[in-house]
Amino acid sequence: MELVPIGVIHSPYQERGQAPRQGRLSDNEITLEIHPQFAAALKNITRCSHLIVLYWGDRANRETLQSRTPFSEVPVGVFTSRSPNRPNPIAVCVADLIRQEENCLIVRGVDALDGSPLLDIKAYAPAIDCIPQATNQHIPDTLDGIAQGKSLHDR
Amino acid sequence: MELVPIGVIHSPYQERGQAPRQGRLSDNEITLEIHPQFAAALKNITRCSHLIVLYWGDRANRETLQSRTPFSEVPVGVFTSRSPNRPNPIAVCVADLIRQEENCLIVRGVDALDGSPLLDIKAYAPAIDCIPQATNQHIPDTLDGIAQGKSLHDR
Numbered sequence: 342m343e344l345v346p347i348g349v350i351h352s353p354y355q356e357r358g359q360a361p362r363q364g365r366l367s368d369n370e371i372t373l374e375i376h377p378q379f380a381a382a383l384k385n386i387t388r389c390s391h392l393i394v395l396y397w398g399d400r401a402n403r404e405t406l407q408s409r410t411p412f413s414e415v416p417v418g419v420f421t422s423r424s425p426n427r428p429n430p431i432a433v434c435v436a437d438l439i440r441q442e443e444n445c446l447i448v449r450g451v452d453a454l455d456g457s458p459l460l461d462i463k464a465y466a467p468a469i470d471c472i473p474q475a476t477n478q479h480i481p482d483t484l485d486g487i488a489q490g491k492s493l494h495d496r
Numbered sequence: 497m498e499l500v501p502i503g504v505i506h507s508p509y510q511e512r513g514q515a516p517r518q519g520r521l522s523d524n525e526i527t528l529e530i531h532p533q534f535a536a537a538l539k540n541i542t543r544c545s546h547l548i549v550l551y552w553g554d555r556a557n558r559e560t561l562q563s564r565t566p567f568s569e570v571p572v573g574v575f576t577s578r579s580p581n582r583p584n585p586i587a588v589c590v591a592d593l594i595r596q597e598e599n600c601l602i603v604r605g606v607d608a609l610d611g612s613p614l615l616d617i618k619a620y621a622p623a624i625d626c627i628p629q630a631t632n633q634h635i636p637d638t639l640d641g642i643a644q645g646k647s648l649h650d651r
């Protein structure tokens with residue numbers, strides 16, 4: 342299972358501490374540069390207001406199985422969290438597509454460090470991706486709560 | 497960028513034609529078997545009602561850049577669609593977590609073929625993953641529309 346980079350992400354975040362906790366917490370414009378040999382796969386992309394963006398966390402720790410989060414004093418499993426550190430560091434962001442400039446997509450909502458390899462782009466579809474009734478006793482249910490890193494429980 | 501299987505998916509779908517068009521169109525229970533060496537990463541997983549499940553489409557065609565979809569007579573780019581065929585065949589499903597049985601998670605909403613390698617599991621968080629106002633001129637905005645494969649446009 343070997344991945345090919347379909348492009349590269351240009352972002353203002355050079356180091357982990359500069360990136361927002363979640364992409365949707367920042368209004369920064371990010372550029373997804375798609376390599377020319379994959380540009381044909383962008384056909385009709387502007388039909389989508391939002392995209393699911395998958396990128397490779399090339400600076401992640403793949404050995405981490407549990408970690409503290411901003412919301413918990415005690416470590417939780419990485420599969421229970423959104424930690425960038427995990428056995429396969431494939432990050433998933435829902436991005437707002439602002440505009441297309443040839444083989445580049447200008448988006449908001451992506452928390453990738455500058456230079457991260459781009460892996461995949463998919464149309465976001467509310468009917469299949471939006472589950473408003475989902476509950477989560479671990480991650481706050483508002484962007485403000487996530488930004489503040491308020492603890493939900495330490496039990 | 498090499499992936500490790502964190503587990504394997506057991507589903508009733510042996511061939512492409514048997515799987516639902518989208519995981520959320522079926523109530524079938526699917527088993528995510530996590531390999532023992534990664535089981536520690538499941539700690540507290542039952543705090544989540546829904547999970548983002550990433551798996552490897554090991555029977556996908558990685559050369560496909562455009563394809564017809566159930567919703568269009570003319571081919572669209574695979575980055576504009578949810579086609580399983582794409583340069584990096586990483587499938588993303590939002591699954592309902594029904595229960596945990598040791599290192600297995602019983603879920604609904606996953607369209608994987610039986611035996612597909614499991615790549616990652618993340619907590620689904622409505623605050624960051626649910627964008628009800630997203631628009632998409634390509635994929636129908638209801639599950640019924642997706643099931644029926646109704647054409648949205650052919651322009």
